[in-house]
Amino acid sequence: MSLADLAATIAARKGADPSSSWTAKLLSQGPEKCAEKFGEEAVEAIIEAVKGDKAKLTAEAADALYHLLVMCASRDVTLADIEAELADRTKQSGIAEKAQRS
Helix, strand or coil, X not given: CCHHHHHHHHHHCCCCCCCCCHHHHHHHCCHHHHHHHHHHHHHHHHHHHHHCCHHHHHHHXXXXXXXXXXXXXXXXXCHHHHHHHHHHHCCCCHHXXXXXXX
16 A cells, blocks of 8 residues: 555545544544554654564554554645655755754
């Protein structure tokens, strides 16, 4: 499954009955709950990155990506919005961009 497929599935479940889908249940609990779940999964991915277990990191990274997209969907931020932001960022180096912030 691609990130685009995952994002489309999340969008399709946005208005679904919360008893029919984990995604719908999370979204029905609001952006704060979605952010909390993303934070939990991000921490779990960090822990596995430090431990160095590739299989566990892969699983936790997949969980983190899913929960990131759910959190963004809860605030009507789409994968297309994120991709557009990333495209804008490739127009200059990260070092140059960070230097402009100072």
